[in-house]
Amino acid sequence: MSSSASDMTGPGDGEATPARLRNRPTRLLALVALHSDRLVTEGLAGLEARRWHYAALASLQEFGPASQTELSRRTRIHRSDLVAVINELAERGFVERAPDPADRRRNVITMTPQGRGHLHRLDDLLATIEDDVLAPLAPAERLQFTELLTRLLDHHGRSCFRDA
Amino acid sequence: MSSSASDMTGPGDGEATPARLRNRPTRLLALVALHSDRLVTEGLAGLEARRWHYAALASLQEFGPASQTELSRRTRIHRSDLVAVINELAERGFVERAPDPADRRRNVITMTPQGRGHLHRLDDLLATIEDDVLAPLAPAERLQFTELLTRLLDHHGRSCFRDA
DNA sequence: AACGAACGTTTGTCGCACGAACGAATCTAT
């Protein structure tokens, strides 16, 4: 039912299959993201942080204090996993977890000044790492790249959650 | 030390921090790749396959029979994990694992005709999924996107392994 | 014959994403 020729019995044919692996966008995406993630994870580990820590802190900085469920929506961190993240951040004094007086089911997560400092450090680090990841791209291409990524994320993201 | 303003004590400032989360390319990349991977994984699960199966089969198709270590280099699948992949593929008759007569430490992995058929099916499926992933992009933009990804992969890939 | 290296394999670890279930608190319908 499909187009590509594949019924040639020759085991070593190299004409009809022009480098699938290198041309599958999904695979390219996965591999590049893997490298990026690895660099980010390693870099953050140097500051004893993880990617989720950054997401949580950045979201708090942008949108202010929030309950854990709301933070979960914003950062796309699963509620279950957010617990440990808040634990770790609170342990180091970067956020404060207090019961919401208006609704005692919720906790209100607030970023502390030290948290802001930490976020600032993480931001600087990530900027460096990004520069490394995008090294082979000219400035205009980097904009193009992030623009395309944003479009993809918006398209698929909006169908599941709102914003990011 | 750095440039971005962040020493304002206002908790809900929204000016000096323009949407970090949405603009961090590394994060965009991770999120988009996550969606893509999820779609691919789900799709492949429908054919009882995983991403590694495709990588292994595609590599065999492109470059012919190989030892497991060589396959590992080509597909970037870790030697440890490749064992199970070959087991699963061999169990279903898609590849054959035979000891290399020239070097009895190695196994020679060969794709069978049924393996070719299976790869062909996976190829068709992946094409559909890719079309879904890249849906919001015009054809020219898709080319741009994969071109940028390829450049990134080449730059970072060549420093670790050769080819892909 | 002996040593080091390569290969395949097993086992375990880590990070990330996710689902199930539970107690406590809240909301709603009656």
Place this chain on the structure above:
DNA sequence: ATAGATTCGTTCGTGCGACAAACGTTCGTT
């Protein structure tokens, strides 16, 4: 006002992908 459903935080367990360590076997080298 009380019963039932819902929300929230939390704990526990699952699965996948990537990876490191270690072991027996086999091969080169000397």
